Amino acid sequence: MKETETVKKTVLSALNEAVLHYCKTEAPDLDPKDLKIRIEYSREESFGDYSTSFPLENSKLLGRKPLETAAILVKFLESKSELFEKVDFTPPGFVNFRMAPSFLVRFLESWIESKLSCPQVSEPKKISLEFVSANPTGPLNIVSARAAATGDALANLMKAVGHRVEKEFYVNDYGNQVFLLGVSTLVRIRESLGEVGSVQESDDGRSLEELLQKNVIPSEGYRGDYLKEIAKSLLADPARGAEIRTLLTDGSYWTLAEKCARWAVESNLIWQRKDLDLFGVEFDRFFSETTLHDSGKVLGVLENLKNSGKIFEEESKQVFRSTDYGDDKDRVVVRDDGRPTYLLADIAYHLDKVERKYDKIIDIWGPDHHGYIARLAGAVQALGYPKENFQVIIAQQVNLLMAGQKMKMSKRAGEFQTMEDLLGYLGKHARDVARYFFVMRSLDSPLDFDLDLAKDESDKNPVFYLQYAHARICSIFREVGTHSDAVALRDLEMTEERKRLLFWAARFPEEVLDAANSLEPHRLTNYLQNLARSFTQFYIAKNNRLKDSEESVRAGLARICIFAQKALSSGLGLLGVTAPDRLEKEA
Known part of the structure; x- marks a missing residue:
């Protein structure tokens, strides 16, 4: 499946075609390349599946009221009956798209037949992803667990869309x-x-x-x-x-x-x-800081920095001009007694990454390292590595909550909750629950980890809600068989619940691509919750009960269930969470 083969990309292509038509007929002197064209998900499902604010965002260039532009675009887009069930516009200037069920069925059939469940990027890259890298001075704590879950999920996502990703743990075993x-x-x-x-x-x-x-x-x-x-x-x-x-x-x-x-x-x-x-996280490499010092690479990188013109001497110290790269002050890299600082060792480590020919270097750091980004990013630039190819993501603090109260953490005093403690407390479902909870929120936001909710084995727990949805589909197939039919699906009457589930299943490839490109695994958890919710609405509707349906209807409904099952199981797998075939009470 190519990067362009997603529903969202198809809608964007149709919009681009409409804009070109608009420029040709309404604004021949306007270059379409000067216009901002983008597609978003509709903020309210009642408006449609996708929308664009193109008429609003380009009103000055177009010299026309947004609603007038929207009306012209809709008139052209209405001819795309093979794609859209409905295209309309709403104030103050949005164009809304409702996908045709027949198109969604064709898309999903192609997706099922594809050997690749995720779209592949057009330019795959070799990527270094460093995460956790906890100091080897004690057990892994809860913030490290968050970085482990999110880093591993991010690696899975990037690999799924075609990148070559190497996961690395930097061992600070020196100093x-x-x-x-x-x-x-x-x-x-x-x-x-x-x-x-x-x-x-x-x-x-x-x-x-x-x-x-x-x-x-x-x-x-x-x-x-x-x-x-x-x-x-x-x-x-x-x-x-x-x-x-x-x-x-x-x-x-x-x-x-x-x-x-x-x-x-x-x-x-x-x-x-x-x-x-125990957490299901494997690294391709554990890199020892001591090896850098023993090999002479730490002091050796100083020569590279001097050649860049970014080193000066002050009071017998060697200082890096990090203010040239947005740091608040220049940083000492070699002390007056000749000993290198931590910064120089980190620069040497990243030079080693550069020499390993990575197209992109991504680091996930802890919450107390934000101020460190500018100086290291600057040093990487000074070494000749492109600024845009080095990225740092900060994993913010985790607050463990029990009965609504925060629990204290202090590594040096030993008053901290370790990854091992957490997994032991959560019990037999620990890996699934912990990994999912840690990925539910963006890394750049503090996370409140609700231990009471995590222990709850009902569908109030978001992990079990997803797993129950997957297991329920498997239960349906055990009850009525797995026979499904693409022809029967095309002939099936499309109720609102059926259309909604088709649409949410069809979004899976683009959601994976978007989560991988934005480096935001939490987007996939949001998607999966909506998919499971859509399946629940489908499941509880009387006219969707497979066991009570005629054979041809049953075969079509089963086909929809297969789409939902594949999206659920694939999505959970990318997050490192299992997709059980049975509910707990059935096991």
Whole structure:
């Protein structure tokens, strides 16, 4: 199925033809390329399936009142009887399109016969999609779970329309925060061996050396109970346990903290990958920041930036001119002692992506990284990568609600809800429910995750509402058989419920294309809810009861159900949600 083979594109093509006719007959001196032509879904179904505000948006160029322009366009479009059941216009200047059921049937039959359920973009791209990339200093939290669900759904959508997508997890396993993890882990190890430790909030300005001697977790360290479990597992390992005891006896706390950092990162990564596996999210690559430093690429990228003319020296520091790219100030990339900053490492990482020849680089970052976009985007431009090919999406905060009240989250103090906690709380349907709930809203908006609604297994829960609709269709087929007939459908009387369901099923390919192009998976959830609602209205209508219908009518109705079933199952699959064949009570 080509990109142009959608109902919306067909309507747009008809409108373009009408505009060309208009210009030829009514405004011969006007170049159609100067006009804004677009199609939207009607805001109210009573007006039609699609609409255009062309007469309004171009009234000045056309030099005519919008309603007069609309009337001329409608007169031409009414000749397209093979496409439209009705074309009319409404004030202050909208043209409305109601699709002909016969056209929708032909479109859906072609769609069913196609090997590709989604339209393919005309210019497929090789895309790097980086998401989650949680620091390996603890379990994945709820914001990471949101990024995982949405990133994976986005990858599915882009792949479905023909792009080559590689999913990547960047492991920040280098730097001070990782060393603080090692110090915090060492405190827990010494506690397990009977030594008194402290997890006090203040370190009273003492150096790390002093804190290590006193067995104190620094104020910027990590206090979660998960470190106690890591400490126990390290002591239980014969080789590591023996090494720990030897270094403790020698008082080599700094060396041991460095080793504990590596071991804790390794343990946390195993934990994170296990959580992702339970969530049904797989990555093509886990990229270690440490490998960049070890290979010399971090300091090496500085030469690339110098060649771009965007580096200057100030007080023995190397500074990137990020203000040239909209940042609020220039940024240090190499400190006065020669150590690279986090920014330089991130620039080196993105240069590595550029060198892997991606046509587009997309990153999904956490809610506290918005201010970081300009400086990194600027650096990527300075490296010669096109501005429009690098995009950052911010995954905003998640608020877990229980009984209408927000629950607290704090990673360092250990008072946070992990992905593992959430999946355990939601029970046997956890993956489906969590993945769907996380994708329901745009990533750039905070998400209120209603735990009570998520636990509800009735059709009040939007996930179960969709799954029940799919299972109900399967139940119909078990009851009356799967025989359907395209000819019978063409001869079927088209009631309002039947036309509505045909239209919503036919929208599936364009909804997938729009969601992929806009990088907005939540649009697919909105569509699926409307599709399921349309099926429910179809299902409860007495004249649509297949078991009570004559054979020819039944075959036509079954054909409509097949269209709806394919759209539901395909849509849920793209979101990483299952489409069950049976209702719970039938299982």
